[in-house]
Amino acid sequence: MMDILKGLNDPQKEAVTHGEGPLLILAGAGSGKTRALTSRLAYLVKQRKIKPNQILAITFTNKAAKEMRDRVETMLGPEATKGMWIMTFHAACVRILRMEIENLTNNQGRGYNGRFVIYDENDSERLIKDCLLELNLDTKRYAPRAVKYVISAAKNELIDADTFASRTSTYFEEITGEVYKLYQEKLAQNNALDFDDIIMLAVNIFELFPQVLLKWQEKFKYFLIDEYQDTNHAQFRLVSLLAKRYQNLAVVGDPDQSIYKFRGADIRNILEFERDFPDAKIVSLEQNYRSTSTILEAANEVIKHNRGRKKKNLWSEIESGEPIYLYQAENERDEAIFIASEVKRVVEETGRNNRDIAVFYRTNAQSRIFEEVFMNFDIPYMLVGGVRFYERMEIKDMLAYLRVIQNPSDNISAKRIVNTPRRGIGKTSIDRISAYANMMGVSFYEALKNAKDIPGGGGFSLERIASFVDLIESLRSMAQGDLLELTQAVIDRSGYVRMLEKEGTYEAEGRIENIGELLSAVNDFKTAYPDGTLDDFLEKVALIADIDSLEVSENSVTLMTVHNAKGLEFPVVFIAGLEEGLFPHNRSMSDASEIEEERRLCYVGLTRAKEQLYLTCAWVRSTYGAPNYMMQSRFLKEIPSDFIEPVHPGS
DNA sequence: ATTCTGGAAATTTTT
DNA sequence: TTTCCAGAAT
Numbered sequence: 001m002m003d004i005l006k007g008l009n010d011p012q013k014e015a016v017t018h019g020e021g022p023l024l025i026l027a028g029a030g031s032g033k034t035r036a037l038t039s040r041l042a043y044l045v046k047q048r049k050i051k052p053n054q055i056l057a058i059t060f061t062n063k064a065a066k067e068m069r070d071r072v073e074t075m076l077g078p079e080a081t082k083g084m085w086i087m088t089f090h091a092a093c094v095r096i097l098r099m100e101i102e103n104l105t106n107n108q109g110r111g112y113n114g115r116f117v118i119y120d121e122n123d124s125e126r127l128i129k130d131c132l133l134e135l136n137l138d139t140k141r142y143a144p145r146a147v148k149y150v151i152s153a154a155k156n157e158l159i160d161a162d163t164f165a166s167r168t169s170t171y172f173e174e175i176t177g178e179v180y181k182l183y184q185e186k187l188a189q190n191n192a193l194d195f196d197d198i199i200m201l202a203v204n205i206f207e208l209f210p211q212v213l214l215k216w217q218e219k220f221k222y223f224l225i226d227e228y229q230d231t232n233h234a235q236f237r238l239v240s241l242l243a244k245r246y247q248n249l250a251v252v253g254d255p256d257q258s259i260y261k262f263r264g265a266d267i268r269n270i271l272e273f274e275r276d277f278p279d280a281k282i283v284s285l286e287q288n289y290r291s292t293s294t295i296l297e298a299a300n301e302v303i304k305h306n307r308g309r310k311k312k313n314l315w316s317e318i319e320s321g322e323p324i325y326l327y328q329a330e331n332e333r334d335e336a337i338f339i340a341s342e343v344k345r346v347v348e349e350t351g352r353n354n355r356d357i358a359v360f361y362r363t364n365a366q367s368r369i370f371e372e373v374f375m376n377f378d379i380p381y382m383l384v385g386g387v388r389f390y391e392r393m394e395i396k397d398m399l400a401y402l403r404v405i406q407n408p409s410d411n412i413s414a415k416r417i418v419n420t421p422r423r424g425i426g427k428t429s430i431d432r433i434s435a436y437a438n439m440m441g442v443s444f445y446e447a448l449k450n451a452k453d454i455p456g457g458g459g460f461s462l463e464r465i466a467s468f469v470d471l472i473e474s475l476r477s478m479a480q481g482d483l484l485e486l487t488q489a490v491i492d493r494s495g496y497v498r499m500l501e502k503e504g505t506y507e508a509e510g511r512i513e514n515i516g517e518l519l520s521a522v523n524d525f526k527t528a529y530p531d532g533t534l535d536d537f538l539e540k541v542a543l544i545a546d547i548d549s550l551e552v553s554e555n556s557v558t559l560m561t562v563h564n565a566k567g568l569e570f571p572v573v574f575i576a577g578l579e580e581g582l583f584p585h586n587r588s589m590s591d592a593s594e595i596e597e598e599r600r601l602c603y604v605g606l607t608r609a610k611e612q613l614y615l616t617c618a619w620v621r622s623t624y625g626a627p628n629y630m631m632q633s634r635f636l637k638e639i640p641s642d643f644i645e646p647v648h649p650g651s
Numbered sequence: 652a653t654t655c656t657g658g659a660a661a662t663t664t665t666t
Numbered sequence: 667t668t669t670c671c672a673g674a675a676t
Contacts, residue, residue: 061666090666121665195666263665365662385665419652426652545666563664585663601664624661625667 004042004075012036015283016043022277023250028314029607030290030569033252037224038071040250044222045080053083056220060227062088062548064567089235090195090543093202100205100212111188115535117403118542122391123412124148124194131182142175150176151183155196156232156264158203191409199234206241217245228253232264249277255310256303259563259601288314290569292321295613298643299606305638306596322612323645326636329618336373338616339574343379343557346572354380358558358570360605362583366576370559384560385546394511395518399541401490404445405476406534411444418448421499424464479534487522491515562605573609578617579630602635
């Protein structure tokens with residue numbers, strides 16, 4: 001007891017020791033939130049004797065979940081978290097759905113089963129494109145991406161396809177409604193869920209089947225939701241349903257750090273928590289332990305420009321430290337060179353390590369020039385985000401094999417690999433077989449197996465199709481065995497690496513290396529989960545985020561978007577590209593509330609810095625190779641000039 | 652069936 | 667600047 005509360009300030013203690021009933025913790029940037037949360041979990045287990053398996057703690061990333069578990073274990077030992085659910089919304093819902101999704105399958109046995117696959121953004125965009133084509137719609141006029149965005153937003157609001165279609169007011173919405181219906185049908189046929197389904201279907205089950213809900217309400221007696229300001233309506237509904245019975249719901253967040261509106265995050269969830277849970281206790285953590293007061297005050301000044309926000313007084317006892325440095329570069333290359341030389345200088349003169357330093361930017365496209373220049377300067381760096389490992393073509397191809405082996409109904413994956421590498425089964429054949437499959441109401445893979453029955457199928461080679469089916473079938477016979485052997489067999493017997501070797505380009509070499517990395521990822525998985533199955537592996541891979549793999553152990557400078565920086569801190573921070581049109585981004589400039597979101601994003605960036613903060617912008621920046629004159633970001637101008645010291649070239 | 656070609660489009664942020 | 671795609675050539 002004593003040691004759990006030791007070193008906490010009064011409001012932190014209050015948050016930790018709060019007993020039953022709803023609790024809202026308003027945790028400003030750097031206010032020791034993570035510490036308070038882990039202490040609360042430890043307190044519940046040790047002091048109030050709550051069984052770990054009755055606790056559900058939701059974090060924003062897998063990385064945060066792991067950290068939280070580690071920290072509780074450091075306090076109380078590994079037994080304390082055994083059976084405790086500490087994970088993301090998506091991971092928790094997948095776990096629930098594996099057990100419960102068959103409730104949604106109709107009595108003819110059609111629809112989902114517990115071995116569903118999870119489609120990433122690319123997969124689901126492809127499926128939407130298929131739907132558009134099937135409905136004879138022009139994919140130029142109705143961009144799959146735009147349609148997907150609207151469907152995704154609907155799902156985040158728990159609006160199902162029929163409801164959506166019945167409430168349309170524009171022609172585009174009408175089209176989207178039709179696509180939405182077909183898309184859901186196809187997902188069910190493929191036994192596949194997209195990211196939004198994971199939450200929405202879990203809520204659907206709880207609302208449709210009260211006895212299922214009751215079971216889960218009885219399982220979890222205590223809830224902890226981190227980053228509550230970035231939850232969407234579906235997540236809110238999920239939490240409300242589960243916590244309804246015992247009301248032991250603690251949520252933590254900071255309205256000033258809400259930055260995921262584009263993903264459906266609804267800042268009202270946190271602003272109106274008191275309304276949703278009237279007897280909620282509210283605790284505010286306002287002392288910042290992270291940043292110098294110069295950095296903190298500058299950030300406070302910026303965020304003050306947002307209207308309609310709850311005022312708060314975040315303060316720091318840390319001395320004012322160095323000023324904030326501002327460098328106005330000629331262009332993006334000059335900007336990167338300045339940052340690289342400053343990194344070198346800081347490391348040499350102040351004895352800091354590369355790992356103490358991070359560079360943030362608004363868009364992933366900005367990272368390229370940093371990679372180039374850092375390479376020239378021999379500065380080790382780690383890039384977070386961009387093209388993710390598991391989204392690279394060669395990795396997705398290999399995973400598609402594994403997915404078809406696991407779930408033959410997965411048409412997107414089956415079509416992806418049937419002619420990769422080339423086996424002489426071309427577009428015409430694929431289209432014909434696909435049409436046949438649709439007509440017969442069977443999966444694409446099933447249709448391949450019966451290719452000889454397809455009428456008028458003289459045009460394609462039954463022999464080649466049969467040898468592909470044989471390949472998959474013989475691989476499937478290994479599915480229950482060793483995962484590493486299976487993956488190795490997929491790589492060898494698909495002929496994929498052979499194809500790349502024959503290409504012989506520099507690029508192909510990189511792809512072969514990545515496939516090697518996939519093998520070691522499988523191996524790591526085997527070590528971490530000795531009983532893990534193919535299903536488990538594919539699920540893990542689907543829900544992984546870039547930030548999850550960020551290891552501080554390597555001594556490199558971190559490069560990432562400001563979004564990815566949420567929840568992190570670094571002694572030295574550079575924020576690049578502070579220009580109108582970039583940060584705030586063009587796409588947000590027409591809407592006052594979106595500008596406010598950009599400002600919150602800027603606030604998140606500023607408050608990551610502990611001791612030194614550099615802001616940079618460029619006069620000229622090229623997009624698609626075309627140079628543009630840029631103006632300084634309004635956010636720069638919102639920082640009082642006495643906090644800022646301009647840096648000039650060569651000084 | 653596959654490869655080649657030129658013209659158009661593309662970049663916000665992501666579980 | 668790079669990437670994507672449709673249509674032509676092989």
